[in-house]
Amino acid sequence: MPKFIADLHIHSRFSRATSKNLDPEHLALWAQKKGIKVVGTGDFTHPGWISELQEKLIEAEQGLFRLKPDLAASIKPAIPDSCQDSPRFMLTSEISCIYKKNDKTRKVHHLILLPGFDSVLKLNRRLEQIGNIRSDGRPILGLDSRNLLEVVLETSDRAFFIPAHVWTPWFSLFGSKSGFDDIEECFEDLTPHIHALETGLSSDPPMNRLLSQLDRYLLVSNSDAHSPAKLGRESNLFETALDYDAMVKAMTDGQGFSGTIEFFPEEGKYHLDGHRKCRVRLHPEETKSRKGICPVCGKAVTVGVFHRVDDLADRDHPKISKAFFSLIPLTEILSEIHGCGPATKKVTRIYEDLINTLGPELHILMDASLEKIKQTGGVLLSKAIDRMRNNKVIRQEGYDGEFGVIRLFDDGEKDEPYQNRISSDYQGERQGDAL
Known part of the structure; x- marks a missing residue:
């Protein structure tokens, strides 16, 4: 079976606060630069985006699509020979559900996968009767998560439904602000139709595997990219046939799903507790000792993912079932080495x-x-x-919407005298590895 990488949760330019370059051509271009074989379309609920996808994509394998030949040819000169491939698209979309349940306002996001344009259009017709799907690529519906799942299952028996970034404080299944303490409370009788959970940028598999209630669920990771260059910062490793049903089966029973590519969770912008306005970052024990109150302004802090996992965990050590690889985007590594921003001309070159x-x-x-x-x-x-490959990184945790920083060198390590020494040490390490 072929091995390939898939990033299934992204957005189009029809979502708020996203790049204008989020079109099929740029997504295909960056998928090749990153090494991603299957990329989600995102936002298939938006009429403008689904129309563009129908115009620019053709079916490749069953349930997967590729750029039309003329469009693929138009971007080929911008892709290095070393990266050229024919990436596939899977029809995906994120939906935000905001509703009241058990006397609490719930705000939960979900990722939906469908096998073809017919099923997408069928779902969109149904959702348009419920709420506004035209104003944003990620629509907000006043619909119970359980009822959204029911609608999706009625649309296609091949649909796949994944609770998105399940620990994000404000908009997720387990979020500290508006989530649930267990999956059954959210999905009730339809819980057996949930097979996978998306970890999100601020958590990783070891954190999730501290909860025994999650043992029966596969953990997936996706970039939730708002620009093409962010593709693949989290993604999934498959070893299956290249088609929709094979990938869904792998995410259902775990066979053919090899693992995930992860952010270091400390880089996620909701990893720790805190109050960004006051520049206060707190570990869970500090938050608890302060009764959840910011020591600067006296208002409640945002409880982060690490704290929320700790509250619900029933294990001291994680039960890991799949491989995972924690990476730092290459532009961020180059930015640290060269002392300039990741989007500068120097780093880009x-x-x-x-x-x-x-x-x-x-x-x-x-x-x-x-x-x-x-x-x-x-x-x-x-x-x-x-x-990075050996997890020897310096971590400054994100909090309350502020991304963390992952560094690889201490102050002074990049100075020229140190570079000479590190080169000598490196040669010794490599020779030792060969012995």
């Missing part, structure tokens, strides 16, 4: 040189030999990726 020589970004981060990375990108880049 170096990034393009690297993928042109070594192949797609995720291959560089996960699989490329350190010696080849050193020859192409220098000793600091090779050392940085070596440290």
Whole structure:
């Protein structure tokens, strides 16, 4: 069976606060730069986006689509030979449910996968009778999550329904602000139709596997990208036939689902508790000792993912069932090494040189030999990726909407005298590995 990477939760330019470049051409271009074989379309509920998808995509394998040949040819010159592929699209969308249940306002997001345009249009007709699906690519519906699941199941027996970023404080299944304490409370009699949960950027598999109630669910990860360059920052590893039903089966029974690519969860913007306005970051025990109150302004802090997991956990040690790989985006690594922003011309030029020589970004981060990375990108880049692969990172946790920072070097390590020493140490390590 082929091995491939899939990122199934993204957005289009029809969603709020997203890049204008989120169109099929740019998604296909960046999927190749990243090394992603299957990318979700996102936002299929929006009439403008689904119309564009119908115009620009053709069916490839069963339930998967690709760019029409003329569009694929138009972006080919912008893709390095080392990255060129034919990425597939799966029809996906995120829906926000806001409703009252058990005397509490609930705000929960869900990811929906469907096998074809007919089923998408059928679902959209049904949802348009319930609420406004035209104003935003991620529509907000006053619909109970259980009832949305029922509507989706009635639309297609091949539909797949995934609670999205399940720990995000404000909009998720287990969110501290408006979520539930267990899955059954949310989905009631339809709970058996839930097979997978999306971890979100602020949690990772070890955190989720501290809850025995999640043992029967597969954990998936996706980028939730709001711009093409963010594709693949979290994604999934499949070893199945390249078609919709095979991928859904793998996410249902776990067979053919190899694992996930993850953010370091501390980089997620809701990992710890805190109050961004007052620049207060708190660990759970600090929040509890302060009774959830910001020490600066006296208002309630936002309880983060780490705290919420700790509240619901019933294990001291996680029960890991699938492989996972914690990565730092290549532009962020280059930004740290060269002391300039990840979107600067310098970082962009170096990034393009690297993928042109070594192949797609995720291959560089996960699989490329350190010696080849050193020859192409220098000793600091090779050392940085070596440290990342071995989980030797410096973590500054995100909180209350503020992204965290993951670093690979201490102050002074990038100075030239240190670079000479690190090069010598690196050579010794490599020789030792060969013995």
